[in-house]
Amino acid sequence: MKNEFKIIANLLPEQSRVLDVGCGDGTLIEALIKQKNIDARGIELEEKKVKQCISKGLSVIQGNAETELGQFPDKAFDFAVLSQTLQAFYKPDNVLNELLRIGKKVIISIPNFGYWQVRTSLLFFGKMPVTKSLPDSWYNTPNLHMCSIKDFYHFCDKKKIKMDKIIGINNEKISSINRINLEMKNLLSEVGIFLIS
Amino acid sequence: MNYKIENIKQIIVTKPLKLDCGQTIKDFPIAYETYGKLNKEKNNAILIFHALSGDQFVSETNPVTNKEGWWCTAVGRGKAVDTEKYFIICANVLGGCMGSFGPKNLNAADGEPYGLKFPVITIRDMIKAQESLLEHFEIKKLLSVLGGSMGGMQLLQFCALYPDKTFSAVPIAATASHNAQQIALNELARQAIMSDPLWNKGNYYKDKKIPKNGLAVARMAAHITYMSDKGLQERFGRKLQEKKDYEFTFDADFQIESYLRHQGNVFVDRFDANSYLYISRAMDYFDLSKQFKNGLVGAFQNHRARFLIISFSSDWLYPTKNSKDIVIALNASGANVAFAEIKTDKGHDSFLVNEPEFLETLKGFLDSNFEIFKNEK
Numbered sequence: 001m002k003n004e005f006k007i008i009a010n011l012l013p014e015q016s017r018v019l020d021v022g023c024g025d026g027t028l029i030e031a032l033i034k035q036k037n038i039d040a041r042g043i044e045l046e047e048k049k050v051k052q053c054i055s056k057g058l059s060v061i062q063g064n065a066e067t068e069l070g071q072f073p074d075k076a077f078d079f080a081v082l083s084q085t086l087q088a089f090y091k092p093d094n095v096l097n098e099l100l101r102i103g104k105k106v107i108i109s110i111p112n113f114g115y116w117q118v119r120t121s122l123l124f125f126g127k128m129p130v131t132k133s134l135p136d137s138w139y140n141t142p143n144l145h146m147c148s149i150k151d152f153y154h155f156c157d158k159k160k161i162k163m164d165k166i167i168g169i170n171n172e173k174i175s176s177i178n179r180i181n182l183e184m185k186n187l188l189s190e191v192g193i194f195l196i197s
Numbered sequence: 198m199n200y201k202i203e204n205i206k207q208i209i210v211t212k213p214l215k216l217d218c219g220q221t222i223k224d225f226p227i228a229y230e231t232y233g234k235l236n237k238e239k240n241n242a243i244l245i246f247h248a249l250s251g252d253q254f255v256s257e258t259n260p261v262t263n264k265e266g267w268w269c270t271a272v273g274r275g276k277a278v279d280t281e282k283y284f285i286i287c288a289n290v291l292g293g294c295m296g297s298f299g300p301k302n303l304n305a306a307d308g309e310p311y312g313l314k315f316p317v318i319t320i321r322d323m324i325k326a327q328e329s330l331l332e333h334f335e336i337k338k339l340l341s342v343l344g345g346s347m348g349g350m351q352l353l354q355f356c357a358l359y360p361d362k363t364f365s366a367v368p369i370a371a372t373a374s375h376n377a378q379q380i381a382l383n384e385l386a387r388q389a390i391m392s393d394p395l396w397n398k399g400n401y402y403k404d405k406k407i408p409k410n411g412l413a414v415a416r417m418a419a420h421i422t423y424m425s426d427k428g429l430q431e432r433f434g435r436k437l438q439e440k441k442d443y444e445f446t447f448d449a450d451f452q453i454e455s456y457l458r459h460q461g462n463v464f465v466d467r468f469d470a471n472s473y474l475y476i477s478r479a480m481d482y483f484d485l486s487k488q489f490k491n492g493l494v495g496a497f498q499n500h501r502a503r504f505l506i507i508s509f510s511s512d513w514l515y516p517t518k519n520s521k522d523i524v525i526a527l528n529a530s531g532a533n534v535a536f537a538e539i540k541t542d543k544g545h546d547s548f549l550v551n552e553p554e555f556l557e558t559l560k561g562f563l564d565s566n567f568e569i570f571k572n573e574k
Contacts, residue, residue, distance in 0.1 A: 050537050054537060057503075057569055062536050062538055071525040076528075
């Protein structure tokens with residue numbers, strides 16, 4: 001399981017109710033159920049991945065998170081998790097509002113556009129960056145709304161969303177992010193994980 | 198319709214059953230069939246509900262018609278619903294014509310077949326009547342319930358009535374209530390039957406002159422709704438039936454005409470016209486949300502079964518939207534639910550034909566849930 005999922009799993013208390021939005025083949029959900037006895041559900045767009053989840057006995061529904069989160073009641077889950085997909089929605093701010101409505105807390109991870117490799121790609125080569133966490137070219141990337149850790153931090157500030165915890169990942173290294181080290185971590189982290197409410 | 202009754206297993210339901218129409222019935226037969234073996238722990242039982250024109254003969258050879266069971270694609274040795282592993286039960290619905298209490302049964306009051314004196318039944322009545330089977334086999338909790346189309350309606354009704362009696366549930370191409378179009382199509386079928394002079398207000402059993410034409414037209418109309426536009430076009434197109442040119446008559450020039458006529462003709466040999474009226478009526482009356490204060494959400498409040506809802510992209514009779522409404526209600530009630538829409542051109546009938554994507558999903562779900570169920574105890 002990738003490092004990011006391990007960090008997310010650590011943030012989630014045992015036996016909580018969790019919705020994994022864009023759960024893919026269900027790797028995270030499966031781990032949460034097995035390791036922490038978490039009541040984990042998922043929603044996924046791709047039919048093939050949904051089938052994989054169902055075959056593992058996971059409760060995953062096929063659907064588009066952009067338009068179908070409305071079916072869940074307010075505070076239906078202790079946590080809603082969104083791993084590296086916020087930037088792929090047409091209206092990320094709407095999706096975020098929905099997540100904050102259906103989850104008591106929300107865990108969001110974002111591929112950081114402020115990462116130094118991304119910056120140097122544009123600065124020195126004048127080309128759209130292709131990195132480990134941004135593997136697609138400009139013409140086939142699903143990402144519509146890229147942002148940096150700093151962008152998302154300021155966005156939460158402005159929308160008065162409480163940031164309980166922010167974690168930066170650089171390869172295997174993880175570090176805590178706060179207002180003071182934000183500039184530095186925005187440069188050095190490949191992925192940012194926000195626990196918000 | 199010369200049934201070899203010795204091939205039909207039955208239980209007699211002695212408990213009085215108060216029907217939704219107000220009448221009470223008791224000491225009536227429910228016919229059933231089983232496949233596979235019930236294990237010692239009694240945790241491998243699956244109850245299957247059949248659709249409008251189905252019966253209890255799910256798999257192997259139907260001993261009455263000598264044709265394949267209606268769900269041989271999914272149920273059997275080594276199939277998605279593996280009879281080597283699971284114990285399958287299926288009952289003929291109340292109102293049916295394959296051995297369960299229905300309009301062709303004799304009325305003790307006058308010794309004549311009931312015909313239209315048979316009480317109008319509902320999906321809920323069907324489920325209450327079948328519940329005795331679980332007692333019969335002394336099964337406390339089923340591993341799963343499966344049902345497509347009207348079978349899916351029965352399944353939802355079963356789950357709403359008996360929330361603790363199944364570990365998992367798979368409604369397929371189903372709906373929680375019949376909409377105007379679905380009622381309209383059933384009405385078309387009923388009118389076809391009732392406008393056949395031989396129907397004779399339901400009294401046709403004595404002279405054995407059955408309303409074949411009406412029932413065949415009803416079946417033809419229904420059959421069209423089970424297939425998609427694209428599926429029909431690919432299979433039949435404008436192909437002619439064993440001829441090179443039009444014959445300028447009203448015989449079956451086109452293959453599709455010939456196919457539908459055949460479907461109509463084989464149906465009348467195994468199905469009772471009055472049963473068709475009664476069962477289709479039960480489908481029209483079905484609206485699960487009306488039975489609970491809180492609507493459909495209330496039907497599944499605090500439900501602990503694990504649901505898998507399946508719909509088919511080209512099904513226009515019970516389209517994905519019907520299935521999604523069920524998913525939404527289940528989610529709103531906090532139930533455990535999975536949902537998949539299978540992409541296929543095979544229309545509503547996708548669950549009956551060999552549709553690998555569907556069968557794999559069903560198999561994966563059942564097998565993984567069997568493991569979870571076994572470990573739960």
